[in-house]
Amino acid sequence: MKRAGFLALAVVFAAAISVGLSGCGNSSSGGLPPSSGGGGGGGTGGSGGNVTPIAVEQGPGGTSFVNTPFVTVRVCVPGSTTQCQNVKDVLLDTGSYGLRLLSSQVGISLPETTDGSGNTLAECTQFEGSYVWGSVATADVYMGGANNTGEVATSVPIQLIGSSSIPAAPSSCTSSGLPANDTVATLGANGILGVGLFVHDCGAACAPSSTSPPNPQPYYLCSSSSCTQTPLAESNQVQNPVALFANDNNGVVVKMNSVSDSGAATATGSLIFGIGTESNNGLGSATVLTVNGFGDFSTTYNGVTYSDPTSGTSTNAGSFFDTGSNGLFILDATTLGNGISDCPTGGTSVGPSYYCPANPVSLTAINVGANSATVSAPFTIANANTLLGVSTSFAFDNLGGAFGSGTEAFDWGLPFFFGRTIYFAINGGNAPQGGGPYYAY
């Protein structure tokens, strides 16, 4: 097996995925020129070049998906300002790193990455309850500003989920047992924009120099008939496009407006690029919570601290802020107490993945950074069957469920973001107060 890290990975122009450009509302074959100078929101002084709107609403996946924050991402064939497409309804995910688009929703020919032998680079990407399989391609990625051209990252490795140019996912990929969310119907979005704390989706562990690659390895080289796991240099890994912006590249700010406690049809917010780089993204009085090697911090609830010691010998989970989680997935009903219970099974109930207290319960936890900084985290859990019983509502600030009954941690999902401004400083970036990785709010 050839090692990709020793090869000059090349790009080839794959056959266009057959989505009619003219018939697709989210495409624009005419293309918009990049902002003058070729990128960056620098100097815009907060006029909006570094801001892209977030919409929480019914998405392309229908009514099954709630609390999904959507953004529009503009992708172009590298170097081109005409072979471009605005892809709307991309899931904003602070729990992952890198841009992944459903190939069925991409109507331009983004060049797929190959090695010197013509093998196509592919990735098996895991999420907590699903996986996606697809090729790696490169694109110029534009976001922000009036025309989605406020910021640009050039030649970004992205994933084309469900690409038809590679064989089906191999058994080493599917043996997580998780389902593939590789269609609009199963993903509930046209893609995933991962803008969390890390630059690379795997990191040094996947590099050719690693003596202990993850098992299974996520990257593959595929011939026309089979795929083989491969190490991959970080520079070729799918990565957080924000880190590749010319400016405003040290992190993002997620600022969400409040919603009614009874739920709302829609909610809005802003994804702001950079921290402390413009007049609109200063840290202000936010408390910085630094993290361990997994990107997690600790949370104290009812006098008990739930943490992930960095010894590497613990399976205890850690806490994180994740716009890609649609609820407050925290501890378990027994540990939370105060009348919180799992939703019942059967009938029209949403089932035990969500909490169903008889009445809304307001509680407070304390988030604790690796730097020992603390910040209060008040939250409310309402009855999920009541909330989700209103089929026209898609935004909830009090939807919750269990993280797990054995791995006790706090997955602060989208409900926690409403009415708050939360900062995500990227690992290695020059964010204020010592640089990333950290969260702040």
Next chain:
Amino acid sequence: MPRKERGNWPLGVPGSRWLGVPLALALTAAPAWAVLGQQVQSVLADRARVAGRLRQIRATGYTIQQISSGQPGRGTVIREYVSPAGMVFGVSWHGPQIPNLRALLGAYYSRFQQAAAQPRRVRGPLRIQSGDLVVESAGHMRAFYGRAYVTKLIPRNLSAAVVR
């Protein structure tokens, strides 16, 4: 949870059948794909598969076979919970990738896979209860957590909470 830690390999589990088996023989003779619901020899196969460091942690009423690989603090830890009779009644994992659950769950894998494939309204942790099988998966990219256990296999004096 009271827990006494013991040293590294070689290890002996009182009452288990692989107590005196030389390591090399065990690695070749153990079943290649097995764990949950099987005898503890299967742990050795797992260790070989993930090229991990094996450590035994003894607790009251059960034993943990812990396989660690990768950089401490960033790598993978897989724990297999073994009853005094040598039966693996639970497994847990923490690391940058969700492990090969086909291998870890053994005969229970297909039931897990079928349950996990059901449409969900949650974009968040996965919680499966299928008969006596419980599987949980949570976390985020580069930091996944999970566990699985079979309720009927848990020793009578223990609760599922020990599997973590």
